[in-house]
Amino acid sequence: MIEFRNLWKNYDDNVVLENLSAQVGSGEFITLVGTSGCGKSTFLKLLLGTEVTSRGSILLDGRPIADEPGPDRGIVFQKYSVFPHLTVRENVALGREFECGPIFGRVFGSARKAILAEADHWLESVGLTPARHRYPHELSGGMQQRLAIAQALIKQPRLLLLDEPFGALDPGIRKDMHQLVLSLWGQHKLTVFMVTHDLSEGFYLGTRLWVFDKCRMDPQAPERFGSTITFDLPVGKTDRQSLDKIKESLARSAQIPVAV
Numbered sequence: 001m002i003e004f005r006n007l008w009k010n011y012d013d014n015v016v017l018e019n020l021s022a023q024v025g026s027g028e029f030i031t032l033v034g035t036s037g038c039g040k041s042t043f044l045k046l047l048l049g050t051e052v053t054s055r056g057s058i059l060l061d062g063r064p065i066a067d068e069p070g071p072d073r074g075i076v077f078q079k080y081s082v083f084p085h086l087t088v089r090e091n092v093a094l095g096r097e098f099e100c101g102p103i104f105g106r107v108f109g110s111a112r113k114a115i116l117a118e119a120d121h122w123l124e125s126v127g128l129t130p131a132r133h134r135y136p137h138e139l140s141g142g143m144q145q146r147l148a149i150a151q152a153l154i155k156q157p158r159l160l161l162l163d164e165p166f167g168a169l170d171p172g173i174r175k176d177m178h179q180l181v182l183s184l185w186g187q188h189k190l191t192v193f194m195v196t197h198d199l200s201e202g203f204y205l206g207t208r209l210w211v212f213d214k215c216r217m218d219p220q221a222p223e224r225f226g227s228t229i230t231f232d233l234p235v236g237k238t239d240r241q242s243l244d245k246i247k248e249s250l251a252r253s254a255q256i257p258v259a260v
C-alpha cells in the first residue's frame with residue numbers, strides 16, 4: 001500500500017532522515033521508536049503531507065502521496081487541538097463540516113443533522129457518548145485523547161498516524177487506550193503508524209516495529225548524517241529477546257536509559 005523509496009529529509013544542513021526505504025502493506029500496525037530528535041515526528045509529517053521530502057518519494061497505491069493533508073490520513077498528537085468554545089460533539093463534527101462547507105465550515109439543516117449523527121457514532125466508538133455535550137476543558141487526559149481519535153476517525157482515513165498519543169497518560173488509562181486503539185484498528189481496517197517512547201508499548205501494539213537510528217555518526221558534526229530504519233521486526237507480545245537487544249542499542253545511541 002505504501003512505499004518509501006530512498007527517502008531523505010533535511011532542514012538546511014541538518015540531515016534528519018537518510019536514504020530510508022520500506023514497504024508497508026494495508027492493515028499493518030507500525031510502531032516507531034528511536035532516540036529524541038532522530039526524526040520520528042518528521043517522518044509522520046512527511047506521511048501526513050505537512051512536510052515535503054528533500055529527495056526520494058512516498059508512494060500510496062503506487063502513486064506519489066499528495067503533498068498536503070487529505071481525508072485519507074488522520075493524525076493524533078500527544079497535545080491535541082480543539083476549539084475550546086465548542087462541545088466535544090461539535091469539535092468532532094467540525095472536521096466533516098469543513099469538508100462539506102470548506103469556506104466557512106458551516107453546514108445547515110439536514111446535512112448538519114447527518115454530520116452530528118456521524119459524530120455521535122464516532123463518539124460512541126471511542127467511549128465518549130456520556131461526555132458529548134461537555135467542553136474540552138472538562139475532560140480528563142484520557143478522554144481528551146479519545147476525543148482526538150474521534151476527530152481523526154470521522155474523516156474515515158485509511159492511514160492513522162499517532163504521534164506519542166498516550167505519552168502523558170497514567171499507566172492504567174494507557175492500557176485502556178491500547179485496547180481502544182487495537183479494537184478500532186481491527187474494526188476499521190486501518191493502517192497505523194505510531195510513534196512511541198515506550199518500547200514495550202511498541203512491542204505490544206505493533207505488528208511491526210521500526211527503530212530509527214543513524215547508521216553513521218560524525219561526533220564533530222552530529223547533523224551531518226540522518227536516521228534510517230535500523231531494525232524492522234515483526235513483533236509479538238512475548239518477544240523479550242528482541243526487546244532487550246533494541247533497548248541496549250537505543251540506550252547506546254542516546255546514552256540515556258530507555259523507558260520500558
Ligand SMILES: Nc1ncnc2c1ncn2[C@@H]1O[C@H](COP(=O)(O)OP(=O)(O)OP(=O)(O)O)[C@@H](O)[C@H]1O
Pocket residue numbers: 011014016034035036037038039040041042043
Ligand atoms: N520545521 C523544522 N525546521 C527545522 N528543523 C526541524 C523542523 N522540524 C524538525 N526539525 C529538526 O529535525 C530533527 C528531528 O526532529 P523530530 O521532531 O522529527 O524528532 P523526534 O524523533 O520526533 O524527536 P522526539 O522524540 O524528541 O519527539 C531535530 O533535529 C529537529 O530540530
